[in-house]
Amino acid sequence: MSVVGQPSVKAQTPSGAEPRAGRVAQSLIKFAFMLKTVWAVLAALILGAFLVQLAGGRPVAAYSALFEGAFADYYGISSTLVRMSPLLLASLAVIIPLRAGLFNIGAEGQIYIGALLSTLVALYLPEVLPSWIHVIACIGAGALGGALWGLIPAALKAYRGTNEIITSLLLSYVAVYTVGAVLHAWLMEPGAPYPYSREIPDALVLPTFLSETEAHIGVLIAVAAALVIAVIFRQTTLGLSIQTVGHNPHAAVYAGLDVKRLTLSSFALGGAMAGLAGAFEVLGLKYRLFDHFSPGYGMQGIIVAFLAALSPLGSIVAAFFLAGLQVGAGAMQRTTGIDTTMVEALQGMIVLFVAIGLAFRYHPERWSRRVAAWQKPTQGE
Amino acid sequence: MQAVPSRISLEGIVKTFGGFRANDDVSIHVAEGSIHAILGENGAGKSTLMNIIYGLYQPDAGRILSRGREVKISNPRQAMALGIGMVHQHFKQVDTMTVTENVVLGLPGRPVLNLAQDRKRIIDLAQELGFDIDPDQPMWSLPIGMQQRVEILKLLYRQADLLILDEPTSVLTPSEIKPFFNLLSRLRSSGRTIVLITHKLDEVMEMADRVTVMRLGRVVANIEASETNSRELARLMVGRDVIFDVTRTPPRIGSPVLEVADLVATDERGLSALNGLSLTVKAGEIVGIAGVDGNGQRELAETIAGLRKASAGTVKICGQVADRLNPAERKRRLRMGFVPEDRQKVGLDLDSDIAFNMVLRSFRLPPFSRHGWVDFAKIKTHAKQLAERYDVRMRGVGQRARDLSGGNQQKIILAREMEDEPELLIVSQPTKGLDVGAIDFVQRTLLAQRDRGTGILYISTELEELLMVADRLAVIFNGRIVGELPVSEATPERLGLLMTGKAA
Amino acid sequence: QAVKVAVALPGVITDKAFNQNVHDGLVKARETLGAEVAFTENVSQAEQVEVMSDYARRGYQIVVGAGGEYTDAAKRVATRFPKVRVVVLNGAPTQGVATVNFKNEEFGYVLGLVAGRVTKTGTAAAISAQQFAAFTTAVDGFKAGLKAAKPDGDVLVAYTNDWADVAKAKEATLNLISKGADVFMPYLDAGWVGVVQAAQERNAHTVGILHESDNNLTTARLDFARALVDAIGLFQKGQLEAKDYRIGLTSTDQLGPFNSAVPEAVRQEVQKAIEDIKSGKLNPAKG
Amino acid sequence: MFDFLLDPAQLTDFLSTGLRLSIPLIFAAMGGLVCERSGVFNIALEGQILFGAFGAAVGAYFLGTPTGGLGFALLFGALSGLLLAVLGITLRVNQIVIGIAVILFSTGFTSFMSRVLFPGSGNSLKLQGFGPVAIPYLSDIPVLGPVLFSQDALVYVALLTVVAVYLVLFKTRIGLSIRAIGENPSAADSAGVPVFRLRYACVIAGSTLASLGGAYLVLTQVFLFSDNMSAGKGFIALAAIVLGRWQPQLAFLACLLFGFFDAFQLRLQFNHPEIPFQVFAALPYGVSILALVGLMGQAHPPAAVGRPYDREMR
Numbered sequence A: 001m002s003v004v005g006q007p008s009v010k011a012q013t014p015s016g017a018e019p020r021a022g023r024v025a026q027s028l029i030k031f032a033f034m035l036k037t038v039w040a041v042l043a044a045l046i047l048g049a050f051l052v053q054l055a056g057g058r059p060v061a062a063y064s065a066l067f068e069g070a071f072a073d074y075y076g077i078s079s080t081l082v083r084m085s086p087l088l089l090a091s092l093a094v095i096i097p098l099r100a101g102l103f104n105i106g107a108e109g110q111i112y113i114g115a116l117l118s119t120l121v122a123l124y125l126p127e128v129l130p131s132w133i134h135v136i137a138c139i140g141a142g143a144l145g146g147a148l149w150g151l152i153p154a155a156l157k158a159y160r161g162t163n164e165i166i167t168s169l170l171l172s173y174v175a176v177y178t179v180g181a182v183l184h185a186w187l188m189e190p191g192a193p194y195p196y197s198r199e200i201p202d203a204l205v206l207p208t209f210l211s212e213t214e215a216h217i218g219v220l221i222a223v224a225a226a227l228v229i230a231v232i233f234r235q236t237t238l239g240l241s242i243q244t245v246g247h248n249p250h251a252a253v254y255a256g257l258d259v260k261r262l263t264l265s266s267f268a269l270g271g272a273m274a275g276l277a278g279a280f281e282v283l284g285l286k287y288r289l290f291d292h293f294s295p296g297y298g299m300q301g302i303i304v305a306f307l308a309a310l311s312p313l314g315s316i317v318a319a320f321f322l323a324g325l326q327v328g329a330g331a332m333q334r335t336t337g338i339d340t341t342m343v344e345a346l347q348g349m350i351v352l353f354v355a356i357g358l359a360f361r362y363h364p365e366r367w368s369r370r371v372a373a374w375q376k377p378t379q380g381e
Numbered sequence B: 001m002q003a004v005p006s007r008i009s010l011e012g013i014v015k016t017f018g019g020f021r022a023n024d025d026v027s028i029h030v031a032e033g034s035i036h037a038i039l040g041e042n043g044a045g046k047s048t049l050m051n052i053i054y055g056l057y058q059p060d061a062g063r064i065l066s067r068g069r070e071v072k073i074s075n076p077r078q079a080m081a082l083g084i085g086m087v088h089q090h091f092k093q094v095d096t097m098t099v100t101e102n103v104v105l106g107l108p109g110r111p112v113l114n115l116a117q118d119r120k121r122i123i124d125l126a127q128e129l130g131f132d133i134d135p136d137q138p139m140w141s142l143p144i145g146m147q148q149r150v151e152i153l154k155l156l157y158r159q160a161d162l163l164i165l166d167e168p169t170s171v172l173t174p175s176e177i178k179p180f181f182n183l184l185s186r187l188r189s190s191g192r193t194i195v196l197i198t199h200k201l202d203e204v205m206e207m208a209d210r211v212t213v214m215r216l217g218r219v220v221a222n223i224e225a226s227e228t229n230s231r232e233l234a235r236l237m238v239g240r241d242v243i244f245d246v247t248r249t250p251p252r253i254g255s256p257v258l259e260v261a262d263l264v265a266t267d268e269r270g271l272s273a274l275n276g277l278s279l280t281v282k283a284g285e286i287v288g289i290a291g292v293d294g295n296g297q298r299e300l301a302e303t304i305a306g307l308r309k310a311s312a313g314t315v316k317i318c319g320q321v322a323d324r325l326n327p328a329e330r331k332r333r334l335r336m337g338f339v340p341e342d343r344q345k346v347g348l349d350l351d352s353d354i355a356f357n358m359v360l361r362s363f364r365l366p367p368f369s370r371h372g373w374v375d376f377a378k379i380k381t382h383a384k385q386l387a388e389r390y391d392v393r394m395r396g397v398g399q400r401a402r403d404l405s406g407g408n409q410q411k412i413i414l415a416r417e418m419e420d421e422p423e424l425l426i427v428s429q430p431t432k433g434l435d436v437g438a439i440d441f442v443q444r445t446l447l448a449q450r451d452r453g454t455g456i457l458y459i460s461t462e463l464e465e466l467l468m469v470a471d472r473l474a475v476i477f478n479g480r481i482v483g484e485l486p487v488s489e490a491t492p493e494r495l496g497l498l499m500t501g502k503a504a
Numbered sequence C: 001q002a003v004k005v006a007v008a009l010p011g012v013i014t015d016k017a018f019n020q021n022v023h024d025g026l027v028k029a030r031e032t033l034g035a036e037v038a039f040t041e042n043v044s045q046a047e048q049v050e051v052m053s054d055y056a057r058r059g060y061q062i063v064v065g066a067g068g069e070y071t072d073a074a075k076r077v078a079t080r081f082p083k084v085r086v087v088v089l090n091g092a093p094t095q096g097v098a099t100v101n102f103k104n105e106e107f108g109y110v111l112g113l114v115a116g117r118v119t120k121t122g123t124a125a126a127i128s129a130q131q132f133a134a135f136t137t138a139v140d141g142f143k144a145g146l147k148a149a150k151p152d153g154d155v156l157v158a159y160t161n162d163w164a165d166v167a168k169a170k171e172a173t174l175n176l177i178s179k180g181a182d183v184f185m186p187y188l189d190a191g192w193v194g195v196v197q198a199a200q201e202r203n204a205h206t207v208g209i210l211h212e213s214d215n216n217l218t219t220a221r222l223d224f225a226r227a228l229v230d231a232i233g234l235f236q237k238g239q240l241e242a243k244d245y246r247i248g249l250t251s252t253d254q255l256g257p258f259n260s261a262v263p264e265a266v267r268q269e270v271q272k273a274i275e276d277i278k279s280g281k282l283n284p285a286k287g
Numbered sequence D: 001m002f003d004f005l006l007d008p009a010q011l012t013d014f015l016s017t018g019l020r021l022s023i024p025l026i027f028a029a030m031g032g033l034v035c036e037r038s039g040v041f042n043i044a045l046e047g048q049i050l051f052g053a054f055g056a057a058v059g060a061y062f063l064g065t066p067t068g069g070l071g072f073a074l075l076f077g078a079l080s081g082l083l084l085a086v087l088g089i090t091l092r093v094n095q096i097v098i099g100i101a102v103i104l105f106s107t108g109f110t111s112f113m114s115r116v117l118f119p120g121s122g123n124s125l126k127l128q129g130f131g132p133v134a135i136p137y138l139s140d141i142p143v144l145g146p147v148l149f150s151q152d153a154l155v156y157v158a159l160l161t162v163v164a165v166y167l168v169l170f171k172t173r174i175g176l177s178i179r180a181i182g183e184n185p186s187a188a189d190s191a192g193v194p195v196f197r198l199r200y201a202c203v204i205a206g207s208t209l210a211s212l213g214g215a216y217l218v219l220t221q222v223f224l225f226s227d228n229m230s231a232g233k234g235f236i237a238l239a240a241i242v243l244g245r246w247q248p249q250l251a252f253l254a255c256l257l258f259g260f261f262d263a264f265q266l267r268l269q270f271n272h273p274e275i276p277f278q279v280f281a282a283l284p285y286g287v288s289i290l291a292l293v294g295l296m297g298q299a300h301p302p303a304a305v306g307r308p309y310d311r312e313m314r
């Protein structure tokens, strides 16, 4: 019989006595992992360079146009910010319910209904109120619209167990058609060349914070919303409760949480974010309700949400990135004349590569083993 | 060293998880045709080691030899090809499929299924083993002991000759253990090799030929069963002497803290589980619920805790009718603690950290939060204190609950529910899967609670345990209490009759 | 010095319809007028102002929004860049912006007239993706023309909801055929091909807007390419004003070749109708 | 409103339209169903239809035969499936993200390449497609004959696909394994099922099926490629899978439900010009929601769907 000495729990990091070179190599590798998103974008751009070449463009010129157009000049940045606002809000509409374990792929519909309600309040609430109150009412109506539309799949889920992914998706189509039908039957400006409503009163147009651009304060509100959501999830019992429901509904019941109510409220809160995006498109950008006004913000919001690994703060960065990519791609097209469709393909590739990059994680022990293996032959010499 | 050839040998196995060494230079030789027990505290690395043999985990270092030949087992299929079969600690079954489908799954054969034929063969094999199994039942609907029989059937259907059984007896009721051991003996005499993981030392002494004891990822002893005894094994495992007899003072009984009257409730399938059950627990006493698993124990606990709706009857806690209160309110207002039977599904949020799990049921209350704002610093200190007191083996309170071993998960729940000064405490199978040190600790803590005046309802299928800690026993059968008696008058025979509904 | 022209397009330049037609205009302007041209395809509504402003900033003197939905964006860009001439095709008359419109009802009337003379069932149909002004006015004219030829005739209208969905357009047409329609006026982007295919398969006819094909009776050349070239020419002469330009139907040149299924008499009748519209004797929206 | 149901000619057209609108949905839904049953969420169906359509156009254009088109469609579908599998199964990238990224990429890539490969011809390509195949005798039955038995070859393929998917999933050994890895991959792995290999196979096969939906659009419906011609069909197919509770036969019915209501709404539109057409356009979606809500009981997706399997995770 053999009794081995008693190991302690602490002394279990693999070999503390690594050679110096090994440690340097390891920290370099760690650093390289931190930059994985950068590598991903680079890889996509290199692959995309072939497409650019194929489209008859010069990659370097094209890419510098992309970068400048998105981030390096006043108007580019403002466009990026304007685009970022709906993407960010749409991503919050995905993130909040997903933390409760519910997948909302219907942000698009919530955006449309938010825009519709906001427009109705803008056009039909009597202009007796001070305009700033009226503006707030319009914004609130947008949030309310989105929340109500989001409540439908949530309620079906909570009370009937209906799959919320599909109901929210189908309801998106219904929402887009609803806006079309309301415009057609009622709201459309007489003689308009395209289905759109009357213009909202000037007093209700959201102020801009960068002159001569479309950069409306909705952008700032969106960022503020993301911060608030982040705080809710990090610091409040509501956030923790939603998260517990998402992790394990049985444990949530055991913890005394009202799972149905949290289902409803997380979806409604998410919908409200999407609704805000709709309201801002009307109040800050188009000043009217247009048929088919969203270029797919709902779906893009899903991408942002996942690129941000479902973190509201990360969403700010991811939305800024994706918005910059879109704006820059447009600028690249205008500067160099490269085909728009190629630019779309490039965007898809970049998103794909960034997603791949995010999947790679740094495992210290694995790399320390590998580094040690590399060093063996050199030490033998 | 080995006269008998080694069926499987592990040499210098190392396995790390995120820098943590779960197995640290482990070497074991399992002799052909033997029953080899592996013992160790919760989290010692037993399951990890078995998963390595079965090809589910890849070791970072070390060799595996099957019948003396070095092998690389990179997936379970290769393990199966080497004649290795495993029953996991948490069963791996497809709940939605039937017994037959689960048994057939993964086997080679004609592309078109012929389940009728398999079904027949399963029935034959089951008969041979003395199992009473309905092959057409979906897996989820089977009681857990039955599920285990299906798992064993699965291995034998695949003609495994090395059976790895990870804590098989922790899910069995006492009456099921005897035939189970008989089966193991028969399997051994038919030439099969068995690796048995368990926390029950008397089982080891009864069954095993050889014993390996693990501590903190290392092998601390490799020893013939005939050369040792329970006490020594316990000391090797835990690192200190474990005293199995608890000293108890007579109870100081107070007023009732739990009054259950004519409770009626149904289970998930809508079948009646409680049929007018009545029961009282007073302050300062431990009432044990004895019974064969599946006679309404789980439903009783859940109904009292507020997780299940009663269709009739009332539950009074500390003199107040509790029927309309949710679990949190019962805990907060009526000072009721509850240790659920299913720790992973109900008791814990596995994806959150240990600290949060320590306050899972109270994070919305002061001092852990105020006006909706959470005070994480308080939660953390609180968790650290509890973890220390309950000896939770972890890397820190920020670690995910999922990554802990089962025993340590159980300790989190116990700590949380007991440290809140409850007046009523419902504990359901509190020692399931715990090592001897931990069981000892839990029982002492429960007795201390009792002496402080808490009324405890102790539900367990382990008779010995009940006889050791309870003051009074109530026997449950078919959703009703069929007999109550002070523990001094309880004998296993008398209880046995009551538990099978043969005496009233 | 070359004049610089930029266009924002809602669709793609390969649709063999509106977008491609506008793009053709750009190409022609480059070739014949030496203009420096640029364009962006698939401009979403949210980026209209961004795209048009960016062109204005880059020194393009004429910035065109191809479609009525650009009217608002154009107004904003025109205010912000008073030196730039902003043009909207199919746009609503707007202060500070040059809008170019065809008198859709006149073209529609003539197409309806031809359809009415050729139809055997007395039922024709118009198909678009969305309901919008240019289409509805064309349909008004189409109805009036059809009724002039066949007083008890009828015009059905269907929307596919997607400018480019060929399959949907084809199915809509097939169903309209079984409902009795035998002449079709598609007002679509890429989707028109589906209408033509269905008509060919079932021996029905189309009257085209821009496009031509075998079964096509005749085509209304709502020729934005030419309009665009003309506008640029005016600009070069310093004459392109911020006003509403309306292009009427004044000669058979603006129609495509007649199909053999259209009798000579009908061709004469068309000629006559054009004269009457020009002289004001005929109100094409009312008949 | 329903008068067309009484006229055989109109009824035949209505039913044929409904069936034709359903076919791409059926292919995509069966493909998606196979993926989801194996535990992989394939949200990229929309992009794969597009890849299939593009592949069909490329094949038919350069090889000059519809069979060539079919071959390329299958190839493109399989490649897109391989991409999804490598990323989603081996690299464990979030399946939702890669799905959407593939959709984005497919839209741009196919439009762009169609300009490079078919310069100037765009949507006026006139590709060789498959013609209808009349089944003797059966095709003479009034109404049903023309609708069901004198259809294009790919229509029969679609119907056979449904049967095949059903039989494979529920009557074969490999089907049992597929259902198991979608439900509990860890259990299946432990029982000896090659989880990774099988998921690869399902994703590639499923993606290939979805691409057939695109091939159908090009080779039997419109004989040309046009930008973004999938037009949302992939998303509807996703809905049909859920509506059909992950059962092939029910998902098939869900696709028909959708296709027929789409055909129906086209008819309602021109019968009721006074009502905004959007009301009708929304009809198939609304009906699907009602059907989803109205069905008794809950539908549970395969338990492991969307979660990459990692052996060493607890």
Ligand SMILES: Nc1ncnc2c1ncn2[C@@H]1O[C@H](COP(=O)(O)OP(=O)(O)OP(=O)(O)O)[C@@H](O)[C@H]1O
Pocket: B017, B022, B040, B041, B042, B043, B044, B045, B046, B047, B048, B049, B089, B403, B404, B405, B406, B407, B408, B433, D312, D313, D314
């Ligand atoms: N997949 C994993 N990821 C991270 N940590 C793990 C994993 N598997 C095991 N561990 C850790 O390894 C240690 C050993 O766990 P293991 O399950 O082998 O213990 P055990 O001896 O079987 O305990 P018990 O008796 O409680 O079942 C534990 O600390 C556990 O947290």
Ligand SMILES: Nc1ncnc2c1ncn2[C@@H]1O[C@H](COP(=O)(O)OP(=O)(O)OP(=O)(O)O)[C@@H](O)[C@H]1O
Pocket: B074, B075, B076, B077, D090, D189, D193, D194, D195, D196, D197, D198, D309, D310, D311, D312
């Ligand atoms: N723990 C793991 N988690 C995720 N992927 C793994 C893991 N182990 C192996 N793989 C992947 O699966 C592939 C096959 O590995 P392995 O042969 O061990 O699995 P398997 O069960 O036999 O599956 P298959 O036979 O289908 O490949 C490897 O190439 C690797 O990419």
Ligand SMILES: [Mg+2]
Pocket: B046, B047, B048, B089, B166, B405, B406
């Ligand atoms: Mg274990």
Ligand SMILES: [Mg+2]
Pocket: B075, D194
């Ligand atoms: Mg393998």
